[in-house]
Amino acid sequence: MNQQSNPSRITEIRPKVVFQAVENRFQDQNSEFTVNIPSSAIGGLTLLESAILTSFVKLITPTAIFEFGTYMGATTLLFARNSPTSTSVVTIDIDPDTTVTQNDISEADYLSDGDANDEHLKDIFATNGAIYIDRAEAELKQKIIRIHQDSTSIDPQQQKFMKRFQLIFIDGGHDFNTVKSDTENALKMAADDGIIVWHDFRSQIHDDVTRFLDGFATEHEIIHVQNTMLAFMLLGKYKEILI
Template structure:
């Protein structure tokens, strides 16, 4: 077990949300979780909704669009003038898969499917939702953050799961994130994508990282560390 990563109950985020909006029934727009490998569960979507409600991001950045399910989820829950930038490999992509592990095989399959199915959840949407989504077709290893530096309030890292990609995506996330923003990794503690856990655990030696129990979400939210720890202790 990694001693640096603090494992919190989902209700830690929910309690913070309830305290922030004491006079509201908190709601959002959810979609049926897809059957594709690596997709978000309903609980994970609820946790992302909590971040969206608390931060009210003007810009969201997603590494790994795939079918666009989570891009659409973000678009439906952010403000009218906010934007989701979502990145995935282009046609004829060339990504170094690294070693031939089970994870890199699954990643190759996901990249092929992503190119073939062309973010179909975004295609299925109406123009109000599409207007909020900016798809970027680019190998994340070649993506340059200069136009988005210090301007993104929520970065969702869910692209390639091999160490060199997670590491590069995380460094780029730290360049883009605002002071109040949150960086979220998906597939932490996944049985298949073990590089994510290894990388995030190592990252947690120099940065405060939280993991939400019963999910594959880990996150770093510098501006709220004290509140998170205080609320966590109140439930322990």
């Protein structure tokens, strides 16, 4: 793997390392994916980030995917549309119908302060709900299981999530305690062979994600894809897929 380590012990790789892994696996065919035009609303993925996540789906063909943070459902739909027909996508977020909004947050605040940004995202979520899922085709909706619950309150064992998911995406609450809780649950829920991905690493406003992962990386091998806010951890046999 063509890589270098930064002082935080998190390994840096170029996006092409992920794309080359897909090319190596599917040498006799074109590798394609489908994505919505990125939303103009704050909080979505870039096209490059969408391509990286879809590449992970192509590489491991997961039977089950879990997403912390549904938001408007664009990433949920990305997973559903680009995974095998039999794959289930479970996504968790608070209930938009019961979310208390703070519509007086200024643009200057939500573009510079992480807590204000999260509150602004809640406002968007409360107003729109998971609109990408709501307007998707019926066959894609059937693949998606939506849970309306605070992610920090889930019990993986009680909900039969232990070691169930080959791909887990953490992009819910961005405060340190929520990222920590979601990560701890993800480790319980991840299959022996799997990938855990975090969004907002090195975000200019959600610095708790970076702070958590810098500490987490002292005991776990974490990889950051350059020019994205994606960091990930490979488990089991997938530790070798980028070599």
